[in-house]
Amino acid sequence: ETxxxxxxxxxxxGMTNKKSLKCEQHLGHNAMYWYKQSAKKPLELMFVYNFxxxxxxxxxxxxxxxxxxxxSHLFLHLHTLQPEDxxxxxxxxxxxxxxEQFFGPGTRLTVL
Amino acid sequence: GEDVEQSLFLSVREGDSSVINCTYTxxxxxxxxxxxxxxxxxxxxxxxxxxxxxxxxxxRLTVLLNKKDKHLSLRIADxxxxxxxxxxxxxxxxxxxxxxxxxxxxxTLLAVQP
Numbered sequence: 001e002t003x004x005x006x007x008x009x010x011x012x013x014g015m016t017n018k019k020s021l022k023c024e025q026h027l028g029h030n031a032m033y034w035y036k037q038s039a040k041k042p043l044e045l046m047f048v049y050n051f052x053x054x055x056x057x058x059x060x061x062x063x064x065x066x067x068x069x070x071x072s073h074l075f076l077h078l079h080t081l082q083p084e085d086x087x088x089x090x091x092x093x094x095x096x097x098x099x100e101q102f103f104g105p106g107t108r109l110t111v112l
Numbered sequence: 113g114e115d116v117e118q119s120l121f122l123s124v125r126e127g128d129s130s131v132i133n134c135t136y137t138x139x140x141x142x143x144x145x146x147x148x149x150x151x152x153x154x155x156x157x158x159x160x161x162x163x164x165x166x167x168x169x170x171x172r173l174t175v176l177l178n179k180k181d182k183h184l185s186l187r188i189a190d191x192x193x194x195x196x197x198x199x200x201x202x203x204x205x206x207x208x209x210x211x212x213x214x215x216x217x218x219x220t221l222l223a224v225q226p
C-alpha cells in the first residue's frame with residue numbers, strides 16, 4: 001500500500017451508534033489531519049496531530065474524538081452523531097506542518 | 113480572518129482552455145496551492161506557487177499569481193474530459209511562528225463537454 005488510505009470508504013450509522021474511521025499513511029510523515037467536506041462549503045480542518053500530539057482542535061464537538069497512537073495511524077471515533085454530521089471525512093498527512101499535504105480518498109459518512 | 117473564494121462551476125468544451133480563478137485574503141501567505149478532486153476520491157495536489165513568483169508553468173498547467181489583487185488562477189490548456197473534477201484553491205496561512213494551516217476555497221466544479 002502506498003500513500004494515504006482510509007477505511008471504511010462508506011459508512012451509514014444511526015444517531016446512537018458508535019463507530020470509528022481509520023486513516024493510515026505510508027509516506028513516513030509525522031503530521032496528520034482530519035478534514036470535513038460538506039457540499040458547497042470549504043474544507044473544514046478538524047484536528048491536527050504532529051508527532052502523535054494533538055496540536056489543533058478547531059472547536060469540534062466532543063461527539064468526534066480523535067486518536068493518534070503513532071505517526072502512521074489516525075482514528076476518528078464517532079458517538080451520538082447528528083444528521084448534519086453527514087459528510088466526506090478526509091484524512092491527510094504531511095512532513096511536518098510546513099510541507100504539502102497528501103490526502104486519502106475519504107470516508108463518506110451518512111448519519112440517519 | 114482567512115477566506116478563500118472561488119466560483120462554483122465552470123463548463124468548457126474539450127480542446128479549449130480552462131481558467132479557474134481564486135481570491136484570497138492573507139497577504140502573508142507563503143504558498144498557494146491547487147488541488148484536484150475526482151469523483152469518489154481525495155484531494156490530489158496539482159501544483160503550487162511560492163508567493164514571490166508571478167507565474168509557474170507545468171506542462172498543460174499555468175498558475176498566475178497577482179499578489180496586489182490577491183488573485184490566483186489556474187489555466188489548463190487543451191482541456192480533456194479527464195480533467196473534469198473539482199478544483200480547490202488553498203493558501204498556506206501562518207498564524208504565528210512555525211504554525212500554519214491550509215485554508216481551502218469551496219472548490220470549482222469543472223465540467224468538460226466532449
